[in-house]
Amino acid sequence: MKDYRDVIIRPIITEATMKMMAEDNKVTFEVVKGVSKIEIAKAVEAAFNVEVVKVNTMNCKPKTKRVGRYVGKTSVVHKAIVKIKEGQTIELFGSEE
Numbered sequence: 001m002k003d004y005r006d007v008i009i010r011p012i013i014t015e016a017t018m019k020m021m022a023e024d025n026k027v028t029f030e031v032v033k034g035v036s037k038i039e040i041a042k043a044v045e046a047a048f049n050v051e052v053v054k055v056n057t058m059n060c061k062p063k064t065k066r067v068g069r070y071v072g073k074t075s076v077v078h079k080a081i082v083k084i085k086e087g088q089t090i091e092l093f094g095s096e097e
Helices: 015-024 038-049
Strands: 008-011 024-030 052-060 062-067 070-073 077-084
Touching: 008 038, 015 024, 024 038, 038 052, 038 077
Parallel strands: none
Antiparallel strands: 008 024, 024 077, 052 077, 062 070
């Protein structure tokens, strides 16, 4: 197995992902392209000490963006939505102590 730092790039924090985290106990990560769902599950378990129930992955295509007269594209992103076992949580923001 790869080290979990070689698989997980960063958590994706948006309004929709925070709602999924609160309601369905799902966390969204940006992961390296080409890794399998099993590798993603093992990396999340190793990094956060939780039990993974299910992993869904998706490839997000680049979108065209425009700033003034300059046109460009956003990056290609490989996302993983990870469902955590009920009763367990992942602290993304650290503790407030």
